[in-house]
Amino acid sequence: MSVAIRCISGRSAGFAMQSPLYASCLASSSSSPSSSSLSSQHTFNTGRRGLASVAAAASPASLPSKRDTLRLYRHLLQTGRKFQDYNYREYSLRFIRDSFHANAGVTNPEQQKALFDKGNASLAMLQRQTTINAMFQHSPLVIE
Known part of the structure; x- marks a missing residue:
């Protein structure tokens, strides 16, 4: 039917x-x-x-592998380091680390796939934001 x-x-x-x-x-x-x-x-x-x-x-073949997840994590960190402003840079790096550590124990395949897709969307957003941030001149802070 x-x-x-x-x-x-x-x-x-x-x-x-x-x-x-x-x-x-x-x-x-x-x-x-x-x-x-x-x-x-x-x-x-x-x-x-x-x-x-x-x-x-929902088979394991369609799930992101550990290698894909680590690659996404590295790309997010590399992109986060491109912020010229200290506050944006440190916030993005802290947010990425905390998000990955908080979700390290997720075992549900559907939730893993959803988190991986959310990470890819965050990477695209972060790349756009770092490009916009690079267009403007920032004066260095005292702590830099």
């Missing part, structure tokens, strides 16, 4: 189901959904194979 979700205006099914603004998405439980040129069709298999694919998505 498969469930077809038809979304008007070409929005993705996941976004449409989460957002009340796109309540125009219609769910129908039919084996052969009708096709329309104005709507996009998303079919989710709710049978045995659907559950197997969900389990395969």
